Amino acid sequence: LENGLARTPPMGWLAWERFRCNTDCKNDPDNCISDRLFRTMADIVVSEGYAAVGYEYINIDDCWLEKERDYRGQLVADRQRFPYGMKSLANYVHSKGLKFGIYEDFGNYTCAGYPGVLGYLENDAALFASWDVDYVKLDGCYAHPSEMDQGYPEFGFHLNQTGRPMIYSCSWPVYQIYAGMQPNFTSIINHCNLWRNFDDIQDSWSSLESIIDYYGNNQDSIVPNAGPGHWNDPDMLIIGNFGLSYEQSKTQMALWAILAAPLLMSVDLRTIRPEYKAILQNKKIIDVDQDPLGIQGRRIYKHKGIEIWARPITPVYQNYYSYAIAFLNRRTDGTPSDVSVTLKELGLQYPGGYRVEDLYEDVDYGVLTPQTKIKVKVNPSGVVILRCDLQVDDVYVSNQ
Numbered sequence: 182l183e184n185g186l187a188r189t190p191p192m193g194w195l196a197w198e199r200f201r202c203n204t205d206c207k208n209d210p211d212n213c214i215s216d217r218l219f220r221t222m223a224d225i226v227v228s229e230g231y232a233a234v235g236y237e238y239i240n241i242d243d244c245w246l247e248k249e250r251d252y253r254g255q256l257v258a259d260r261q262r263f264p265y266g267m268k269s270l271a272n273y274v275h276s277k278g279l280k281f282g283i284y285e286d287f288g289n290y291t292c293a294g295y296p297g298v299l300g301y302l303e304n305d306a307a308l309f310a311s312w313d314v315d316y317v318k319l320d321g322c323y324a325h326p327s328e329m330d331q332g333y334p335e336f337g338f339h340l341n342q343t344g345r346p347m348i349y350s351c352s353w354p355v356y357q358i359y360a361g362m363q364p365n366f367t368s369i370i371n372h373c374n375l376w377r378n379f380d381d382i383q384d385s386w387s388s389l390e391s392i393i394d395y396y397g398n399n400q401d402s403i404v405p406n407a408g409p410g411h412w413n414d415p416d417m418l419i420i421g422n423f424g425l426s427y428e429q430s431k432t433q434m435a436l437w438a439i440l441a442a443p444l445l446m447s448v449d450l451r452t453i454r455p456e457y458k459a460i461l462q463n464k465k466i467i468d469v470d471q472d473p474l475g476i477q478g479r480r481i482y483k484h485k486g487i488e489i490w491a492r493p494i495t496p497v498y499q500n501y502y503s504y505a506i507a508f509l510n511r512r513t514d515g516t517p518s519d520v521s522v523t524l525k526e527l528g529l530q531y532p533g534g535y536r537v538e539d540l541y542e543d544v545d546y547g548v549l550t551p552q553t554k555i556k557v558k559v560n561p562s563g564v565v566i567l568r569c570d571l572q573v574d575d576v577y578v579s580n581q
């Protein structure tokens with residue numbers, strides 16, 4: 182969607198995967214979906230260095246609402262859990278230098294059964310703008326997928342009509358795919374800033390593997406749709422929760438960067454362990470994810486449990502790209518796997534060579550020519566991610 186927003190994939194914090202629809206503030210006040218939870222997370226995003234590396238959006242998901250619209254038909258935030266209302270919460274998030282996201286559903290109900298926008302599209306879009314919302318996720322439960330080709334653009338139109346810039350996240354394609362329909366990605370690209378293509382992520386390695394496989398197996402139809410302002414959304418980062426090992430957490434961060442994915446953390450920032458926080462704050466990998474070219478990467482090799490993924494990035498020179506290369510070991514047979522390959526075999530052919538560095542470990546391979554063999558050891562369910570920057574005489578790069 183050309184609304185000047187999401188020129189790189191959005192970064193921030195989204196409550197859903199970690200906090201779900203916990204509305205029991207009486208017995209679980211620290212973890213329920215509440216005004217306090219989002220203010221606390223906004224505070225930590227700033228105080229613990231997440232904002233400094235690019236995390237910007239504090240996003241509410243399902244279950245923020247009263248079960249009924251008010252007498253005027255307005256959506257109302259749960260009066261106990263959001264006692265100051267959404268405009269006040271948005272104002273607080275803005276006061277921290279961050280942006281505020283909210284959730285609704287193009288249907289009669291949200292997935293958790295709260296009021297949906299159907300019948301109130303213009304009204305609800307105006308309400309969100311009046312709350313100074315910066316990002317809207319529109320889910321697709323309790324809706325007819327056949328009505329989405331008209332409904333999602335219509336809601337986006339009303340968002341635009343408010344005159345307030347808001348990132349528009351659409352669940353449109355995934356519900357049509359579930360219904361056996363072929364989404365119209367030309368329209369989706371025109372009307373949404375990002376969209377979900379596949380299942381909800383759950384807190385497990387198997388869930389993450391299924392998403393990685395989906396994006397690899399369907400890349401020919403998925404990759405071309407990504408670009409500045411319009412992104413594929415493989416769902417939230419689950420790094421720091423319960424289901425991923427340290428290696429698997431490094432895998433998600435690296436693969437999301439290759440996929441030019443939104444980096445929406447869904448984790449308790451109050452209790453995250455330092456080594457997981459370090460993965461989320463890895464600026465070298467974030468720079469790959471946020472590369473200005475906005476070209477989504479692809480799986481270029483898959484054999485006997487070893488996968489290689491490559492994403493074209495800046496700097497570019499003539500028709501040569503630089504690359505981020507991720508080596509992924511899907512095997513679990515104990516020992517790290519040796520992978521040995523030349524840059525040429527990976528498609529890196531610039532005769533002047535590339536400066537190669539490991540983005541997790543402090544390893545600098547120096548300048549390698551296309552004929553040079555690279556050898557990496559990849560841990561089981563882990564990854565090695567390298568950045569290969571064109572080694573071009575400076576005077577040319579500045580003139581490119």
Ligand SMILES: OC[C@@H]1[C@H](O)[C@H](O)[C@@H](O)CN1C(=S)Nc1ccc(F)cc1
Nearest residue numbers: 197242243291292293320322352380381
């Ligand atoms: O309720 C909201 C929740 C999150 O927003 C996810 O990101 C959305 O993809 C939808 N969603 C959930 S749990 N959807 C859902 C997932 C499984 C199911 F059987 C019924 C609904």
